[in-house]
Amino acid sequence: MVGLTPVGIAGLGRYVPERRLTNQDLEKVVDTSDEWIVQRTGIRERRIAATDQVTSSLALEAARQALADAKMDASELDLVICATVTGDQPFPATACRLGFDLGAKQAGGFDLAAACSGFVFASQVAAGMIQSGQYRNILVVGAEILSRILDYSDRNTCVLFGDGAGAAVYTSLERAGRGEFLGGSISMEGGAEGVLAQPAGGSRHPASNSTVEQRQHFMKMGGTKVFRFAVRVFAELVNNVLEKYGRDQVGVIVPHQVNQRIIESAMEQIGLPMDMVFSNIDRYGNTSAASVPIALREAFEAGRLQKGKLVVMPAFGAGMAWGHLLLRW
Numbered sequence: 001m002v003g004l005t006p007v008g009i010a011g012l013g014r015y016v017p018e019r020r021l022t023n024q025d026l027e028k029v030v031d032t033s034d035e036w037i038v039q040r041t042g043i044r045e046r047r048i049a050a051t052d053q054v055t056s057s058l059a060l061e062a063a064r065q066a067l068a069d070a071k072m073d074a075s076e077l078d079l080v081i082c083a084t085v086t087g088d089q090p091f092p093a094t095a096c097r098l099g100f101d102l103g104a105k106q107a108g109g110f111d112l113a114a115a116c117s118g119f120v121f122a123s124q125v126a127a128g129m130i131q132s133g134q135y136r137n138i139l140v141v142g143a144e145i146l147s148r149i150l151d152y153s154d155r156n157t158c159v160l161f162g163d164g165a166g167a168a169v170y171t172s173l174e175r176a177g178r179g180e181f182l183g184g185s186i187s188m189e190g191g192a193e194g195v196l197a198q199p200a201g202g203s204r205h206p207a208s209n210s211t212v213e214q215r216q217h218f219m220k221m222g223g224t225k226v227f228r229f230a231v232r233v234f235a236e237l238v239n240n241v242l243e244k245y246g247r248d249q250v251g252v253i254v255p256h257q258v259n260q261r262i263i264e265s266a267m268e269q270i271g272l273p274m275d276m277v278f279s280n281i282d283r284y285g286n287t288s289a290a291s292v293p294i295a296l297r298e299a300f301e302a303g304r305l306q307k308g309k310l311v312v313m314p315a316f317g318a319g320m321a322w323g324h325l326l327l328r329w
């Protein structure tokens with residue numbers, strides 16, 4: 001049997017739109033307060049895409065930064081995977097537009113829909129394809145414009161989410177020289193359509209006058225259920241890594257940026273100090289599939305990815321679907 005090709009991350013990128021939507025701005029459109037939002041979530045502001053931007057425009061900016069960081073031309077890419085639940089349109093895949101805009105002339109592409117776990121799952125797909133020798137260079141992007149499916153009259157959801165994109169270029173560890181892929185996990189528990197979903201627009205509830213009137217094209221969420229689920233799986237995922245590798249090996253935890261209280265509760269359960277977590281939730285809110293790669297790039301810029309130490313990325317969200325990505329930097 002031929003051995004597996006070790007995989008690494010050659011480049012990281014991120015992009016967030018210019019426009020900031022602060023808690024004070026939200027106080028003017030919905031019955032909420034800065035104090036409530038900060039206390040319950042840690043979020044102070046989030047970014048909102050301009051009207052002329054689509055998800056692939058955000059993805060393009062993040063991808064260009066990641067490719068520049070990787071010192072790789074787009075023509076070298078074999079595959080483009082875009083993790084998103086708010087693509088440019090239901091089909092064709094946003095990855096096809098992104099590949100075209102980038103000039104990735106040799107690449108195939110597809111989208112991966114796993115909501116907040118999207119980047120973590122897509123990264124494992126990419127790494128597996130490089131390990132097997134099928135492909136050499138793969139771009140994985142997590143990109144979302146959640147503001148287009150948020151109901152700004154529903155205070156339960158509209159305060160929590162924002163727009164953005166993050167990207168990673170995977171290649172052989174030999175070429176990348178850093179960010180060794182050590183594995184991860186992908187889990188799901190179906191039947192949770194009512195907990196966190198965009199109910200209409202698919203085959204279950206096709207678009208109709210009534211789905212529009214009932215505001216079924218906007219995101220719906222049962223917050224408390226999601227909170228408990230998120231704390232439980234976050235703690236389980238990190239504990240599994242600690243058991244296998246030991247606490248001393250872990251450099252930083254870069255979790256899905258869901259809610260500061262979820263992160264704090266999980267870290268308390270695990271028994272690890274908060275300074276082992278990288279969080280930017282205060283500035284961007286929850287950007288779903290974009291949250292982990294945006295945070296990963298910012299952790300890199302902040303010098304939080306320590307040479308030789310583990311980077312643990314737990315993610316969880318709609319499905320319910322959850323999993324983690326594990327790198328050695």
Ligand SMILES: CC(C)(COP(=O)(O)OP(=O)(O)OC[C@H]1O[C@@H](n2cnc3c(N)ncnc32)[C@H](O)[C@@H]1OP(=O)(O)O)[C@@H](O)C(=O)NCCC(=O)NCCS
Binds near residue numbers: 031041160227
């Ligand atoms: C949504 C969330 C912040 C609510 O926090 P919480 O501590 O559970 O909220 P509480 O139970 O203390 O309060 C709920 C009350 O606050 C109200 N409320 C909800 N959003 C509000 C807002 N933006 N401003 C003011 N009040 C709000 C609710 O209407 C409810 O009022 P009621 O008791 O009169 O019905 C929290 O459950 C959460 O973060 N859940 C996870 C959501 C998430 O991250 N989803 C994405 C996962 S990928």
